Amino acid sequence: MAASQKCLGKGSAAPGPVPKDHIRLYSMRFCPFAQRTRLVLHAKGIKHDIVNINLKNKPDWFFEKNPLGLVPVLETQSGQVIQESPITCEYLDEAYPQNHLLPSDPFQKAQQKMLLEDFSKVIPFFYKIPMGKNKGTDVSQLQTEFKDKLIHLNKMLGNKKFFGGDSVTMIDYMMWPWFERMEMLEMKPCLDGSPELKKWIEHMLEDPSVKAMMFSTEIYKGFYKTYMEGNPDYDYGL
Amino acid sequence: MAASQKCLGKGSAAPGPVPKDHIRLYSMRFCPFAQRTRLVLHAKGIKHDIVNINLKNKPDWFFEKNPLGLVPVLETQSGQVIQESPITCEYLDEAYPQNHLLPSDPFQKAQQKMLLEDFSKVIPFFYKIPMGKNKGTDVSQLQTEFKDKLIHLNKMLGNKKFFGGDSVTMIDYMMWPWFERMEMLEMKPCLDGSPELKKWIEHMLEDPSVKAMMFSTEIYKGFYKTYMEGNPDYDYGL
Numbered sequence A, B: 001m002a003a004s005q006k007c008l009g010k011g012s013a014a015p016g017p018v019p020k021d022h023i024r025l026y027s028m029r030f031c032p033f034a035q036r037t038r039l040v041l042h043a044k045g046i047k048h049d050i051v052n053i054n055l056k057n058k059p060d061w062f063f064e065k066n067p068l069g070l071v072p073v074l075e076t077q078s079g080q081v082i083q084e085s086p087i088t089c090e091y092l093d094e095a096y097p098q099n100h101l102l103p104s105d106p107f108q109k110a111q112q113k114m115l116l117e118d119f120s121k122v123i124p125f126f127y128k129i130p131m132g133k134n135k136g137t138d139v140s141q142l143q144t145e146f147k148d149k150l151i152h153l154n155k156m157l158g159n160k161k162f163f164g165g166d167s168v169t170m171i172d173y174m175m176w177p178w179f180e181r182m183e184m185l186e187m188k189p190c191l192d193g194s195p196e197l198k199k200w201i202e203h204m205l206e207d208p209s210v211k212a213m214m215f216s217t218e219i220y221k222g223f224y225k226t227y228m229e230g231n232p233d234y235d236y237g238l
Helices: A032-043 A085-095 A106-120 A123-135 A140-157 A170-180 A195-204 A208-213 A217-228 B032-043 B085-095 B106-120 B123-135 B140-157 B170-180 B195-204 B208-213 B217-228
Strands: A023-027 A048-052 A073-075 A081-083 B023-027 B048-052 B073-075 B081-083
Touching: A023 A032, A032 A085, A032 A170, A032 A208, A073 A085, A081 A085, A081 B106, A085 A170, A085 B106, A106 A140, A106 A170, A106 B081, A106 B085, A123 A140, A140 A195, A170 A195, A170 A208, B023 B032, B032 B085, B032 B170, B032 B208, B073 B085, B081 B085, B085 B170, B106 B140, B106 B170, B123 B140, B140 B195, B170 B195, B170 B208
Parallel strands: A023 A048, B023 B048
Antiparallel strands: A023 A073, A073 A081, B023 B073, B073 B081
């Protein structure tokens, strides 16, 4: 971990070299996409440091790491740079063979990727519904669609404990960050038609990496308030 | 290969079981996404049969293979079903170890995936520009953006023969189908600022799998005309 979790913004000095035997993650404490990578780093026990970025006021040097200015970004000691959350996670799983998170069977791996593709169409609802509510617009249609998508996930889960079987695998970590925010977003009632998914949430809350990376609903609410006001406090709670 | 290349539409009988030692591809002869999978099947020498689907008038049984009704879809003898072109291609590369198309080095593999992600933002231009022209709207702004994206690809290619180095790898096959259609779409002048990319096209045209899977510009034009008229003839040229 970096000396400080405080985010670096425009005008800040670029961080020094990646420490020996470490990999660096450019992140933002409340970003669900970056949380995917943080979960994988933790679950695999990979030595890393984290540089948090002020996403509203990005340092110029950050665009050298990712021209799009998005987190997560991984940087190796030799200066290799990897972007896009699923790509960073798969890279880590391959480059660090301990505790594999993706199945080795090609079809099971393909299944996880298809499910991730499905889930990518669920993510926008976690933004659209709260934004809509905030503006006072009618979100009932969006909520119905969202519930249907959750019911589909519930069906995909079936009676398995986790999406890949009896233990947590990559796909669980890829989906988790948005579920962690459901209470804060007041979206939990949408899970009513999805009992298996509710059980999955309970199981995930017992996972050591999930526990280590999570924020309380109170902290999320505090950050989210500043975010909705257009002035996100990325250091909220530090 | 299937007995007939003719597409199956609504009301058609479902095809029989996947032949012994084969994998089945549900495809459409002119679909660039399905062409990715066809290129990989050919390059790896995988025994397969192809069932072409009438995408305008889909058979009911096809929705059991893919609820979204899209090609490509792979089906194994045991009834495993794989959708989404990059997932089908990676599955084939892992399930059939001969002639690996993805690099084994985790960073090089991540680089191919990042480039594929970049390229996914180029694909819409291959549709928007011809559609715009067809409607008689001004596409000059779109063309400028498209040229910039090609220049970026040209830079990523650098002085390498192929995107992964001296020989064709997965990423080349993932991008190729759209370049094959550039002449038909009258988009070749957009390559003027991208000399390395032009050379890459010449090299790709010498690849045995590209040669085996390609259609002439004449055939493409014939199909495309029926497509633009709203009544695509998926069996054009048979």
